[in-house]
Amino acid sequence: MLKVNSINRGIVIDHIPVGKGIKIFDKLKLNEADFPVVLLMNVSSNISQKKDIIKIENVMDIDLTLLGLIDSNITVNIIDDNKIIEKKKVEIPGDVTGMFKCKNSRCISNFDDYVTPKFKLVHKNSKLLYSCEYCDELTTYVL
Amino acid sequence: MILKGRHLIDQNDLSLEELDQVLALAEKMVDDRDAYSKVCDGKILGTLFYEPSTRTRLSFESAMLRMGGSVLGFSDASASSVAKGESIADTIRVAGVYADAVVMRHPKEGAPKLASQFSPVPVINGGDGGHQHPTQTLTDLLTIRRLKGRLDNLKVAFCGDLKFGRTVHSLVSTLAKLPNIQFVFISPDELKFPKHMKEHLIETYDIEVIETQDLESVIDDLDILYMTRIQKERFFNEADYVRLKDSYILERSKLKTAKQDMLIMHPLPRVNEISYDVDDDNRAVYFQQAEFGVYVRMALIALLLGVDTDVKGE
Numbered sequence: 001m002l003k004v005n006s007i008n009r010g011i012v013i014d015h016i017p018v019g020k021g022i023k024i025f026d027k028l029k030l031n032e033a034d035f036p037v038v039l040l041m042n043v044s045s046n047i048s049q050k051k052d053i054i055k056i057e058n059v060m061d062i063d064l065t066l067l068g069l070i071d072s073n074i075t076v077n078i079i080d081d082n083k084i085i086e087k088k089k090v091e092i093p094g095d096v097t098g099m100f101k102c103k104n105s106r107c108i109s110n111f112d113d114y115v116t117p118k119f120k121l122v123h124k125n126s127k128l129l130y131s132c133e134y135c136d137e138l139t140t141y142v143l
Numbered sequence: 144m145i146l147k148g149r150h151l152i153d154q155n156d157l158s159l160e161e162l163d164q165v166l167a168l169a170e171k172m173v174d175d176r177d178a179y180s181k182v183c184d185g186k187i188l189g190t191l192f193y194e195p196s197t198r199t200r201l202s203f204e205s206a207m208l209r210m211g212g213s214v215l216g217f218s219d220a221s222a223s224s225v226a227k228g229e230s231i232a233d234t235i236r237v238a239g240v241y242a243d244a245v246v247m248r249h250p251k252e253g254a255p256k257l258a259s260q261f262s263p264v265p266v267i268n269g270g271d272g273g274h275q276h277p278t279q280t281l282t283d284l285l286t287i288r289r290l291k292g293r294l295d296n297l298k299v300a301f302c303g304d305l306k307f308g309r310t311v312h313s314l315v316s317t318l319a320k321l322p323n324i325q326f327v328f329i330s331p332d333e334l335k336f337p338k339h340m341k342e343h344l345i346e347t348y349d350i351e352v353i354e355t356q357d358l359e360s361v362i363d364d365l366d367i368l369y370m371t372r373i374q375k376e377r378f379f380n381e382a383d384y385v386r387l388k389d390s391y392i393l394e395r396s397k398l399k400t401a402k403q404d405m406l407i408m409h410p411l412p413r414v415n416e417i418s419y420d421v422d423d424d425n426r427a428v429y430f431q432q433a434e435f436g437v438y439v440r441m442a443l444i445a446l447l448l449g450v451d452t453d454v455k456g457e
Contacts, residue, residue, distance in 0.1 A: 135271075
């Protein structure tokens with residue numbers, strides 16, 4: 001069985017849905033890191049049978065909005081001296097700015113340099129629907 | 144309920160009470176237009192029309208001129224600094240120095256909202272793509288209120304392009320808030336009222352919504368029939384437009400079973416969807432509707448500018 005050591009000081013992003021780990025890895029630009037980073041895929045999980053995990057041997061800001069858009073079951077653990085000192089809650093974000101584009105090809109946010117696309121959560125059920133602040137079109141975030 | 148200095152980007156920017164305030168002033172203006180002929184003396188309305196819309200532009204210009212104000216602007220973006228690549232933000236910041244209020248028509252959806260974020264003066268959305276056209280909604284509401292005497296207890300049908308028709312979306316979202324409104328949506332499958340908007344209506348307001356492709360099967364029970372044009376400019380595919388453009392043509396013969404006090408409305412311009420032989424039917428009110436558009440814009444401009452509209456005794 002694959003064995004990965006625990007980290008002394010850093011961050012563990014846990015309970016990532018299978019297949020999303022590498023996408024989060026890319027979004028957080030962890031390939032550019034000059035500190036140890038481990039991406040674990042298809043790890044056994046008691047909750048969802050399988051999951052991905054990212055271990056980062058460094059303290060850095062993690063975009064919780066991005067993680068919330070992907071899955072609100074993701075957990076972020078801050079590690080110091082080999083212990084979890086903080087568990088950060090990931091929530092489905094109510095407001096999202098600049099994370100994705102409006103799907104409406106006629107929306108001004110896709111044309112004007114002054115506009116940062118802004119969205120409000122309008123649906124929480126099976127998929128996340130976000131309403132564009134400018135044109136009201138509903139867009140689903142897909143990582 | 145102070146509207147002075149506010150923007151009107153979406154019809155929902157106005158509460159029902161504020162809506163009533165605008166319509167009540169517009170009705171006073173209908174009854175005695177001359178009394179308001181000087182209330183905007185010295186004020187300037189900027190008209191930034193990034194796409195052609197002669198009717199809406201002239202309606203706004205007429206409204207301002209009838210109140211003694213002045214108008215400046217452009218009706219063709221290619222003849223303005225926009226053609227040099229100026230951003231909306233810069234254009235509106237400058238226009239806000241030249242004018243006391245600005246009306247913007249733009250083909251991109253959300254452009255007036257963007258403008259309002261940078262404008263030092265009130266911005267009125269004069270139509271943005273297929274999104275919103277709030278002053279058309281105010282016009283429609285004034286027409287209904289004036290000619291039916293009420294804005295509640297109505298069965299309202301929309302016929303034609305219900306997918307891209309911003310006038311329909313705007314009016315539906317406002318009427319939905321009023322008591323005992325029923326909607327009938329008449330359209331080809333390809334131009335149906337958007338599903339998410341329909342679900343919102345039903346979930347939020349518990350409104351009865353009927354969808355059909357057959358106008359004649361429902362016309363006998365309507366209080367208002369709101370016809371719309373199949374808009375060529377909203378189609379990406381010319382073949383689809385050609386196939387759908389004549390889906391509904393309201394002829395006089397089709398009105399036989401309609402109620403005698405039903406209103407036939409249309410935001411204009413019409414193409415084929417209402418035959419000329421309907422024009423002299425008492426129920427056809429679309430030209431009156433255009434006239435009411437001037438009054439409602441007069442009232443709106445006056446209230447956003449905060450000018451004194453208390454003209455009693457004159």
